[in-house]
Amino acid sequence: MKLNILGCHSATPLENAHTTSQVLEIKDHLFLIDCGEGTQIQLRHQQIKFSRIKHIFISHLHGDHFYGLVGLISTFRLLGRTADLHVYGPKGIKEIITLQLKLANSWTNYNLFFHELEGKESELIFEDDFLKVKTIPLDHRVYTNGFLFEEKMGLRRLNKEKIEQYNIAHYDFQNLKLGKDIVLEDSTELINSDVTLDPRAPKRYAFCSDTVYNESIVPIIDEVDLLYHEATFLDAHENLAEKTKHSTAAQAAKIAQLANAKRLVLGHFSSRYRDKSDFLKEATPFFEAVDLAEDGKSFDI
Amino acid sequence: MKLNILGCHSATPLENAHTTSQVLEIKDHLFLIDCGEGTQIQLRHQQIKFSRIKHIFISHLHGDHFYGLVGLISTFRLLGRTADLHVYGPKGIKEIITLQLKLANSWTNYNLFFHELEGKESELIFEDDFLKVKTIPLDHRVYTNGFLFEEKMGLRRLNKEKIEQYNIAHYDFQNLKLGKDIVLEDSTELINSDVTLDPRAPKRYAFCSDTVYNESIVPIIDEVDLLYHEATFLDAHENLAEKTKHSTAAQAAKIAQLANAKRLVLGHFSSRYRDKSDFLKEATPFFEAVDLAEDGKSFDI
Numbered sequence: 139m140k141l142n143i144l145g146c147h148s149a150t151p152l153e154n155a156h157t158t159s160q161v162l163e164i165k166d167h168l169f170l171i172d173c174g175e176g177t178q179i180q181l182r183h184q185q186i187k188f189s190r191i192k193h194i195f196i197s198h199l200h201g202d203h204f205y206g207l208v209g210l211i212s213t214f215r216l217l218g219r220t221a222d223l224h225v226y227g228p229k230g231i232k233e234i235i236t237l238q239l240k241l242a243n244s245w246t247n248y249n250l251f252f253h254e255l256e257g258k259e260s261e262l263i264f265e266d267d268f269l270k271v272k273t274i275p276l277d278h279r280v281y282t283n284g285f286l287f288e289e290k291m292g293l294r295r296l297n298k299e300k301i302e303q304y305n306i307a308h309y310d311f312q313n314l315k316l317g318k319d320i321v322l323e324d325s326t327e328l329i330n331s332d333v334t335l336d337p338r339a340p341k342r343y344a345f346c347s348d349t350v351y352n353e354s355i356v357p358i359i360d361e362v363d364l365l366y367h368e369a370t371f372l373d374a375h376e377n378l379a380e381k382t383k384h385s386t387a388a389q390a391a392k393i394a395q396l397a398n399a400k401r402l403v404l405g406h407f408s409s410r411y412r413d414k415s416d417f418l419k420e421a422t423p424f425f426e427a428v429d430l431a432e433d434g435k436s437f438d439i
Numbered sequence: 440m441k442l443n444i445l446g447c448h449s450a451t452p453l454e455n456a457h458t459t460s461q462v463l464e465i466k467d468h469l470f471l472i473d474c475g476e477g478t479q480i481q482l483r484h485q486q487i488k489f490s491r492i493k494h495i496f497i498s499h500l501h502g503d504h505f506y507g508l509v510g511l512i513s514t515f516r517l518l519g520r521t522a523d524l525h526v527y528g529p530k531g532i533k534e535i536i537t538l539q540l541k542l543a544n545s546w547t548n549y550n551l552f553f554h555e556l557e558g559k560e561s562e563l564i565f566e567d568d569f570l571k572v573k574t575i576p577l578d579h580r581v582y583t584n585g586f587l588f589e590e591k592m593g594l595r596r597l598n599k600e601k602i603e604q605y606n607i608a609h610y611d612f613q614n615l616k617l618g619k620d621i622v623l624e625d626s627t628e629l630i631n632s633d634v635t636l637d638p639r640a641p642k643r644y645a646f647c648s649d650t651v652y653n654e655s656i657v658p659i660i661d662e663v664d665l666l667y668h669e670a671t672f673l674d675a676h677e678n679l680a681e682k683t684k685h686s687t688a689a690q691a692a693k694i695a696q697l698a699n700a701k702r703l704v705l706g707h708f709s710s711r712y713r714d715k716s717d718f719l720k721e722a723t724p725f726f727e728a729v730d731l732a733e734d735g736k737s738f739d740i
Contacts, residue, residue, distance in 0.1 A: 178451065183454060205513075
C-alpha cells in the first residue's frame with residue numbers, strides 16, 4: 139500500500155501549495171481521495187495514469203477538497219475513457235456535477251456512478267475480495283467523512299521449507315492457503331498450521347480531513363498503520379481551530395496516540411505558517427512517529 | 440488598453456498550457472475574460488491584484504472556459520473581499536455557482552451579481568462613462584458569446600502651444616475639453632478647434648472564443664484594434680473544426696481580414712499540435728498582422 143500526496147494545503151491553491159488530494163495505491167486499485175482545483179495537473183505531474191483511477195472519494199463539499207472533480211471528470215471524457223467511474227461523496231455532489239455536464243452539453247461517454255453519503259455512523263461503502271472502505275464521520279462545518287481503507291485478511295502463506303520437506307504437490311497449495319489440512323499420497327495427514335504461516339497482517343490507512351478534535355473517531359481508526367490527520371493550525375491558533383472546526387498539530391497527535399496508530403502524517407496546513415517544522419515540534423510531544431505531508435511526497439504503508 | 444493572456448489552450452489544463460483566461464486592463468478596470476481551472480494561480484503568477492477584478496465575463500459553459508470561476512469566487516471570500524463582483528455569462532451560471540456555495544455553506548461576504556445572458560443578437564451588457572461592453576453572438580456547440588470592449592470617445596485634447604500662445608487660464612480648460620468656444624479676459628473670442636486637438640481615437644478589443652467560422656460577426660467587430668479569435672485547429676483538421684464548431688488559423692485570419700481588424704491574436708490551440716508556428720504560417724496568407732497568444736504574454740492595444 140502506498141500513499142501519494144498530490145496536495146496537502148488548506149483553503150486556496152497556490153503555485154507551490156496545492157489543495158487536498160491524494161492517491162492511494164492498494165491491491166491493484168488507485169483510489170483518489172479528495173480532488174482540489176488543479177488535481178488533474180498534479181496527477182500528470184506525478185505521471186499517474188488517469189485510466190487506473192476508478193474510484194474517487196470526496197470528504198466534503200468545501201472547494202479545496204473537490205473543485206477539481208468536475209474538470210477531472212471532463213478530462214476523462216476528452217481522453218476517451220471507457221471504464222466506469224465511481225464517485226463517493228456527500229449528498230449534493232451528483233447534482234453539482236451533473237448540472238455542469240448538462241449545461242455544457244457534455245455528458246460522459248463512460249458510466250459515471252455517484253454514491254451519495256448522508257450517514258452519521260461509520261458505514262461500509264466499498265468492498266471487493268481484497269479490501270474494504272468505510273466512512274469515518276468527522277465533525278466539520280459541513281457534512282464530512284474521512285475514509286478508512288483496510289485490506290482483508292489474506293490467505294495463509296506456504297512455509298517453503300516444509301513444502302520441500304514433505305514434497306507437497308502444487309495441486310495442494312490452494313487448499314493449504316485456504317487453511318485446509320491435507321493428506322499426502324503416502325497417506326500422511328498434515329495439519330495446516332504445521333506447513334503454513336499466518337497471513338500477512340492486513341494494512342489499514344485512515345484519512346481524516348477536515349475535522350475539529352474529535353475523540354469519537356478513535357475506535358474506528360484503532361491501530362491503523364497510517365493515519366493522515368488534518369492539522370490546519372498550530373497551538374497559537376487553537377481558538378481559531380475550534381471556531382472553524384479544524385485541528386491543531388497537537389490535537390492530531392493526541393488522536394494518533396489515543397488510536398495507537400503506527401504512524402501519523404499531518405496535512406491541510408494553513409498558508410499563514412511559513413515554517414512547517416513547527417507542526418512537527420508541536421505534535422511530537424504527544425506522538426513520535428509523525429511526518430509532514432508535502433505535495434509530491436509518498437509514504438509506503 | 441492592455442491584454443494579458445493567462446491561458447490560451449483548449450480542452451484540458453496541462454502544466455504549461457493553461458485553458459482560456461485573459462485580463463483586459465481598460466480605463467482603470469481589470470476585466471477578467473473566461474476563467475479556466477487554475478486561473479487563480481495564473482493571476483497570482485502574474486501578480487494581478489485580486490481585489491481589482493470587479494467584472495468577470497464568461498463566454499460559455501464548457502469547462503475550459505469557466506471551471507476556475509467557483510474557486511476564484513471562493514478565494515475572494517477567503518481573502519476578505521468587500522467589493523461587489525459582477526459575473527456575466529450564459530443562463531445557468533448562477534445556478535452552478537450558487538448551488539456549490541450553498542452546499543459548502545459558504546456564501547460570499549461580498550455582493551455577487553450575476554448577469555445571465557440568453558440574447559441571440561449583440562447586446563450592451565456593461566456601460567460606464569468611459570467604455571461599453573457588448574456581446575458578440577458566436578456559433579459553438581453550446582450557447583456562446585464573445586465580447587467587444589470599446590472605449591467611448593474621450594474629451595478634446597488641449598493644444599499646449601496654443602494654450603501658451605493665448606495664455607489661456609486653467610479655469611477654461613474643462614470647457615475647451617468639452618468642445619466649447621471661450622472668450623478671453625481681453626474679449627478675444629476663441630473657436631474651440633483652433634486651440635484643441637481631436638480626442639484620441641477610442642480603442643476597441645474583440646474576444647471571440649469559441650466559434651465555428653462565422654462571417655455574421657464581422658459587422659460587430661468591424662475595424663477593431665485587436666481581435667482575439669480562436670484557432671483550435673490547422674487546415675489539416677478543417678473537417679474536425681467544422682464538426683466540433685471550432686475554427687482553423689486560416690479561418691480566424693479570414694475573419695480578421697473581412698473585419699479589417701488592425702491586429703489579430705490567435706489562441707485556444709489544440710494540444711495535438713506541438714509546433715505552434717504552423718498557426719502563423721497558415722494565417723498570414725490571409726492576414727498579416729497576426730500574433731500567437733501565449734500564457735503569460737501581454738499585448739498593448
